[in-house]
Amino acid sequence: MPKLNENYQSLKESYLFSEIASRVNAYTTANPDKKVIRLGIGDVTLPLPNKVISALHEGVDAMASSETFKGYGPERGYDFLRNTISDYYKENGVCVDPDEIFISDGAKSDTGNITELFAVDNTILVPDPVYPVYVDTNMMFGKSITYMAGTVENDFLPMPDKNVHADIIYLCSPNNPTGAVYNKVQLKEWVDYALENDAVILFDSAYEAFISDPELPRSIFAIEGSKKCAVEFCSLSKTAGFTGTRCGYTVVPKDLAFTASNGKEMSLNAMWNRRQSTKFNGTSYIVQKGAAAVFTKEGMEECRKNLAYYQENAKIIADCLAKKGIRFFGGIHSPYIWFECPEVEGSRDSWKFFDYLLNNAQVVGTPGAGFGENGKNFFRLTSFGNKENTIEAMERFDKLF
Ligand code: MLT
Numbered sequence: 001m002p003k004l005n006e007n008y009q010s011l012k013e014s015y016l017f018s019e020i021a022s023r024v025n026a027y028t029t030a031n032p033d034k035k036v037i038r039l040g041i042g043d044v045t046l047p048l049p050n051k052v053i054s055a056l057h058e059g060v061d062a063m064a065s066s067e068t069f070k071g072y073g074p075e076r077g078y079d080f081l082r083n084t085i086s087d088y089y090k091e092n093g094v095c096v097d098p099d100e101i102f103i104s105d106g107a108k109s110d111t112g113n114i115t116e117l118f119a120v121d122n123t124i125l126v127p128d129p130v131y132p133v134y135v136d137t138n139m140m141f142g143k144s145i146t147y148m149a150g151t152v153e154n155d156f157l158p159m160p161d162k163n164v165h166a167d168i169i170y171l172c173s174p175n176n177p178t179g180a181v182y183n184k185v186q187l188k189e190w191v192d193y194a195l196e197n198d199a200v201i202l203f204d205s206a207y208e209a210f211i212s213d214p215e216l217p218r219s220i221f222a223i224e225g226s227k228k229c230a231v232e233f234c235s236l237s238k239t240a241g242f243t244g245t246r247c248g249y250t251v252v253p254k255d256l257a258f259t260a261s262n263g264k265e266m267s268l269n270a271m272w273n274r275r276q277s278t279k280f281n282g283t284s285y286i287v288q289k290g291a292a293a294v295f296t297k298e299g300m301e302e303c304r305k306n307l308a309y310y311q312e313n314a315k316i317i318a319d320c321l322a323k324k325g326i327r328f329f330g331g332i333h334s335p336y337i338w339f340e341c342p343e344v345e346g347s348r349d350s351w352k353f354f355d356y357l358l359n360n361a362q363v364v365g366t367p368g369a370g371f372g373e374n375g376k377n378f379f380r381l382t383s384f385g386n387k388e389n390t391i392e393a394m395e396r397f398d399k400l401f
Contacts, residue, residue, distance in 0.1 A: 016132050016370035017041045024364050037393040039381045040333060040364040044241045048308060049302030051293045052240065059289035070285040075277040077103025081288045084295045085249055094221045096251050098393050100269065102276060103283050106248040107206045107235035112137040114202060114231065117271050122167035129177055129371035131204065134170045149374050156180040156329060160193035168196060172204040174211060177371045177380045178338040179330015181216050189221045194229035201230040206244040209239040209307055212334045227253040231268065238335060240294040240303045247283050248289040310335050313382035313390040320394040324401055335383045342401050348377040361396035
């Protein structure tokens with residue numbers, strides 16, 4: 001009989017968004033005549049930019065002839081895409097070498113898989129509320145987590161506690177789920193703390209494209225010293241509508257190295273390369289062709305138009321909450337709006353609110369409890385729906401409260 005990884009017993013029975021999907025499926029099966037509006041999982045609704053579609057077609061055509069056919073690709077991703085991403089960083093004032101960039105099938109896989117590079121007995125700091133992938137993937141390895149509270153009082157932006165030592169720190173900015181964004185001074189404080197503690201920051205910047213204020217950092221590498229203490233995960237899912245197409249990238253600086261117990265310096269860039277080349281055969285050539293088109297002038301213009309559409313949805317949601325006097329966060333440099341649950345039957349419990357909203361307005365959101373203890377009385381709506389549905393959802397919301 002195999003001995004199982006019993007750490008799985010410590011996990012919640014299902015992943016947050018699977019749990020939501022199953023509750024919604026049960027509801028739609030029982031109520032086939034009701035129109036359900038889904039503003040739960042952050043899944044985009046607009047089609048891919050035309051420039052990306054053309055590039056995907058070119059990629060498919062290349063596979064049809066022996067002169068241009070591609071088999072296994074380079075392990076870190078094709079040069080044409082890594083060079084393009086390096087240039088994109090440069091345009092935003094950040095220097096990232098193409099050799100520091102690893103192409104992947106998205107930030108979810110990489111933020112989950114990176115845990116393999118670290119031993120079990122680290123002090124891991126994770127904000128609460130938090131994207132559940134960081135927590136679940138550490139629990140799968142039996143790693144214990146120290147939570148740092150994100151609350152109304154700190155604008156959901158926990159800052160380092162100099163009296164607490166950490167080895168690994170997870171940060172996400174703009175934040176999923178709260179929409180909060182660290183400014184440069186705050187991120188510098190985190191970088192200084194990481195350097196003092198000889199710690200690593202695992203920085204998720206999947207929502208960077210939503211930042212419209214040039215003063216706000218879109219990358220941890222905009223902060224001095226970060227190349228010695230941070231890894232960054234980014235994704236085209238939200239920037240360019242790749243949730244179904246799948247492409248992301250992870251930046252592991254060449255300067256990032258730590259001393260092992262035998263005194264040997266270990267480079268995280270080399271370790272990640274070893275991990276990826278052993279366990280991952282890369283994102284398909286066709287998808288990488290499409291991804292490179294995102295960073296062209298026309299591709300970016302189309303992406304910006306789509307982002308503006310979602311930002312308008314965020315405003316529709318925010319305006320309704322403001323009108324109702326409901327306290328909310330995010331929705332400006334983020335596709336997520338995070339608000340305090342209105343009281344339902346004497347309770348602000350977010351799962352209760354989820355069921356109430358689904359049953360009475362047929363609107364699906366994400367209960368804050370799914371993101372941690374500090375989210376239990378909060379709720380998240382996404383602006384990634386289509387505009388008509390977003391308006392209708394908020395009209396229904398307006399009538400209900
Ligand atoms: C979310 O809704 O939190 C995101 O879509 C999840 C993800 O990107 O994996």
